[in-house]
Amino acid sequence: MEIELSKAELREVTRFAVACAEPALTVFERVRPEDRRPRDALDSARAFAEGGERTKAIRDGAWAAHRAYQETRDAGQAAASDAARAAVAAASAAFLHPLAKATQVLHILGAAAHTARALELVAGDSRVGDEYLEVARKLAGPTVISVLARYPAAPNGRGRAGELTRALDAALRDH
Incomplete structure (x- = not known):
């Protein structure tokens, strides 16, 4: 089943994802x-959200940020790894597919979930991630909802970031 998505809606979802991923850059x-790969990914996604076209640069930025995620993961830098994944998710939001599949929710909420995870890893406290979800919930306007x-609903699995995604998904659907 296909879902109707306008370019304006894609821009708003991308704007939300970029705003959610910003704290992860730090x-x-x-x-x-x-x-600069995660920052460049966010910059290219932001350009789309602000009225630019969906270009190869956004996809290239997402793939470069994905390599940064893999490198930090392999180096045991877990918080930086989730931060890079937040940038990947933000850039991927520009390419949300109009397919009624739970995995597409990751394009909408993945930036928030991975930012929350990165912040809680830095703090060593899962409450920090839960608190960040409230920030993300407030960033989600009517179009995103x-x-x-x-x-x-968001898919099962995917560890703590998946838990955070499902918690934010439920909070926004109950909004």
């Missing part, structure tokens, strides 16, 4: 100050 750049409601 976490990533604290560990890898010279690595309307788009989210067209999709099935």
